[in-house]
Amino acid sequence: MQDVYTHIETLGIVPVVVIDGAQDAVPLAQALCRGGLPCAEVTFRTAAAEDAIRSITAHCPDMLVGAGTVLTAEQADRAIDAGARFIVSPGLNPATVRHCQQKGVPVFPGVSTASEIELALSLGISTVKFFPAEQAGGIAAIKALSAPFADMRFLPTGGIQPDNMNAYLAHPSVIACGGSWMVKKELIAARQFDRIEKLTAEAVRTMLGFELCRISIACTDKTEAKQAAGMFGALFGFAKPDGGAVFFGNSLELPPPPHLKKNGYIAVGVNSVMRAAAYLERTGCACRTDTAAYKNGALAAICLAQEIAGFTVQLVQK
Numbered sequence: 171m172q173d174v175y176t177h178i179e180t181l182g183i184v185p186v187v188v189i190d191g192a193q194d195a196v197p198l199a200q201a202l203c204r205g206g207l208p209c210a211e212v213t214f215r216t217a218a219a220e221d222a223i224r225s226i227t228a229h230c231p232d233m234l235v236g237a238g239t240v241l242t243a244e245q246a247d248r249a250i251d252a253g254a255r256f257i258v259s260p261g262l263n264p265a266t267v268r269h270c271q272q273k274g275v276p277v278f279p280g281v282s283t284a285s286e287i288e289l290a291l292s293l294g295i296s297t298v299k300f301f302p303a304e305q306a307g308g309i310a311a312i313k314a315l316s317a318p319f320a321d322m323r324f325l326p327t328g329g330i331q332p333d334n335m336n337a338y339l340a341h342p343s344v345i346a347c348g349g350s351w352m353v354k355k356e357l358i359a360a361r362q363f364d365r366i367e368k369l370t371a372e373a374v375r376t377m378l379g380f381e382l383c384r385i386s387i388a389c390t391d392k393t394e395a396k397q398a399a400g401m402f403g404a405l406f407g408f409a410k411p412d413g414g415a416v417f418f419g420n421s422l423e424l425p426p427p428p429h430l431k432k433n434g435y436i437a438v439g440v441n442s443v444m445r446a447a448a449y450l451e452r453t454g455c456a457c458r459t460d461t462a463a464y465k466n467g468a469l470a471a472i473c474l475a476q477e478i479a480g481f482t483v484q485l486v487q488k
């Protein structure tokens with residue numbers, strides 16, 4: 171089983187939930203799962219939080235559920251007993267941190283300054299919540315703090331939206347973004363679970379950034395490849411014959427690269443191959459680990475196990 175840190179990094183977004191009625195917890199969790207994000211940080215800002223975590227744990231086993239706005243060791247105990255698999259706090263309370271550590275439950279205390287990060291390090295914390303992210307300087311602040319604290323990882327939360335999320339996620343020290351935009355309190359209270367599902371699916375698509383970026387057409391031989399190249403060149407000005415391979419900008423090439431299927435190869439660009447592959451796996455679309463390629467230690471390309479219309483489909487890092 172994945173550890174919680176890897177699990178959160180793989181998901182990329184942690185929905186931050188404020189829930190007034192525990193009876194809404196399971197439909198909410200199901201909407202998040204359908205939208206592609208089986209994760210929630212249920213905040214202890216309402217009396218329903220503990221029961222909500224208990225219900226989600228009992229009815230949605232695939233969901234990674236944690237507790238947020240945990241201010242005391244006593245709240246952490248209630249959250250953990252209800253099934254919370256991680257604890258998040260807006261600030262850094264050494265007593266709460268030590269309590270969670272003694273219980274062996276991952277804890278993400280909130281920080282926004284260098285001194286707080288030093289305190290977190292002295293407590294053996296490797297990943298902090300960066301809060302309130304936008305108000306505390308946003309991604310520029312994380313970049314600046316990452317210089318002296320190169321090993322610290324951040325879970326920024328506060329003011330994150332679809333339009334600024336990817337700037338955070340592109341930084342290697344950011345494991346995921348937290349945010350409430352897809353699970354607004356009013357949407358939950360109005361039981362608008364379809365809307366929550368849609369906003370969640372949009373958030374996932376924005377994060378992954380799927381984009382058709384290259385097509386290779388399988389030709390029977392070099393003559394056919396050259397002819398095709400000539401046609402594309404004559405008709406559209408794409409052609410640029412280059413030795414054995416024929417490239418058309420970055421959008422079409424002949425002959426195709428390895429892992430070729432009957433009809434060729436399609437490269438789909440993504441913001442994170444690791445997150446995109448994990449997302450597709452969750453939807454039942456497996457990837458072939460024997461095709462994985464790495465760059466600077468990060469997954470940079472991988473092929474889907476299934477071909478589509480005779481084409482190999484490969485996820486590639488944009």
Ligand code: 3PG
Nearest residue numbers: 186327328329330349350
């Ligand atoms: C939190 O508790 O982490 C924040 O309230 C969530 O921030 P947001 O509502 O701005 O996304």
